[in-house]
Amino acid sequence: MTAADSFVQAVQVLPRRLREAALSLPEGDRALAEELRLRAGWPMTALIDGEEHPLGGVPVGQGELEQLVEIASCASLHAVMFQVRQGYLTVEGGHRVGLCGTAAMRDGEIHSLRCVSSADLRVARQMKGSAGAVLDRLCPGGRLADTLILAPPGLGKTTLLRDIVRAVSEGEGCAPLRVSLADERGEVAALYNGLPQLEVGRRTDVAEGCPKAQGLMLLLRAMNPQVLAADEITAPEDVRALETAAGCGVTLLATAHGESRADLERRPLYRPVLEGGLFRFLVGIRRKGGKRVYTVEELR
Numbered sequence: 001m002t003a004a005d006s007f008v009q010a011v012q013v014l015p016r017r018l019r020e021a022a023l024s025l026p027e028g029d030r031a032l033a034e035e036l037r038l039r040a041g042w043p044m045t046a047l048i049d050g051e052e053h054p055l056g057g058v059p060v061g062q063g064e065l066e067q068l069v070e071i072a073s074c075a076s077l078h079a080v081m082f083q084v085r086q087g088y089l090t091v092e093g094g095h096r097v098g099l100c101g102t103a104a105m106r107d108g109e110i111h112s113l114r115c116v117s118s119a120d121l122r123v124a125r126q127m128k129g130s131a132g133a134v135l136d137r138l139c140p141g142g143r144l145a146d147t148l149i150l151a152p153p154g155l156g157k158t159t160l161l162r163d164i165v166r167a168v169s170e171g172e173g174c175a176p177l178r179v180s181l182a183d184e185r186g187e188v189a190a191l192y193n194g195l196p197q198l199e200v201g202r203r204t205d206v207a208e209g210c211p212k213a214q215g216l217m218l219l220l221r222a223m224n225p226q227v228l229a230a231d232e233i234t235a236p237e238d239v240r241a242l243e244t245a246a247g248c249g250v251t252l253l254a255t256a257h258g259e260s261r262a263d264l265e266r267r268p269l270y271r272p273v274l275e276g277g278l279f280r281f282l283v284g285i286r287r288k289g290g291k292r293v294y295t296v297e298e299l300r
Contacts (some may be wrong), residue, residue: 002032004027006095006124009029009093010091010124013072013159015068015071018036018044018064018068021044021055021056022055024038025046029046029048033046034048035154036055037118038060038065039118040065040118041060042059043056066116068116070210080175087113090187092197093190093198094197096122099113099116099117099255100116101113101118102115124158126159126198127159129163130156130159130163131166131167135164135167135172138164142174144177144251145281146278147254148252148282148283149283150264150282150285151258151286155286155292158232158255159247159282159293161229162188162189162198162199165181166199168201169202177203178203178204178223178226179203179226180205180227180229181200181230182203182231183206183231184209184212187231191206191208211237212231214242216238220244220245225251226250226251227251228251228252228253229252230255232255232256234256239273242273243276246276261282277299280300281296282296
């Protein structure tokens with residue numbers, strides 16, 4: 001599937017008027033569009049090369065946002081309430097709809113969202129081959145070493161993670177290994193009727209839809225992995241699960257939000273990760289001249 005095809009697939013979740021406005025983009029811009037932003041009372045915009053471009057002149061209505069949620073949940077909101085409580089919905093193809101609005105609280109936690117005020121449709125793209133830019137440095141002796149991918153939101157951490165998983169699972173540029181992937185939000189492999197919609201390799205097993213920490217432990221116990229992978233380490237229980245897995249002899253592969261190693265060192269959540277030497281390599285991503293540039297730093 002081409003980048004433009006991924007965009008066309010993603011916008012099928014939009015109400016008709018908004019879908020038609022999105023498809024009015026020229027094919028070249030469709031291939032570059034990373035997100036569609038919908039805010040009640042304002043025209044929809046497309047995020048291209050870090051800048052928002054208005055699509056059509058008619059403001060997004062509250063009813064259209066509600067219709068978007070209905071389409072994205074296949075008219076069964078209760079079935080995906082776990083995701084909604086986290087502020088997003090993952091749809092076929094691995095595309096993600098971020099949601100914002102008025103939170104309904106119960107026992108101090110978000111129970112649901114009502115009166116959705118804005119949404120962010122993030123287009124998932126395969127980008128096969130992106131791992132080639134870093135894989136040789138991450139595989140000393142021909143085997144993947146423990147690796148953490150670090151970047152701010154929107155720079156392609158998940159895309160790079162997916163391609164490293166695929167390459168390692170297929171033995172491209174390194175020894176082929178069994179990979180177990182904790183895909184909490186369904187963005188990495190995008191399982192649909194049990195089949196990955198995005199390529200993650202023939203030796204990859206996927207646990208989707210459960211919290212990362214639980215998914216990591218399930219995979220460690222059940223699937224005998226050589227590599228254990230997860231997207232976006234964001235909670236203390238995620239870190240504890242990685243610490244447990246590291247003691248079991250598997251290679252760790254994960255992503256985290258951040259600007260730099262210094263940024264990680266300032267944040268209490270990631271201190272055990274650095275002090276415990278869980279990862280050998282840190283991969284950074286930045287944008288330069290409209291392209292993504294990767295750096296590799298050795299942590300140990």
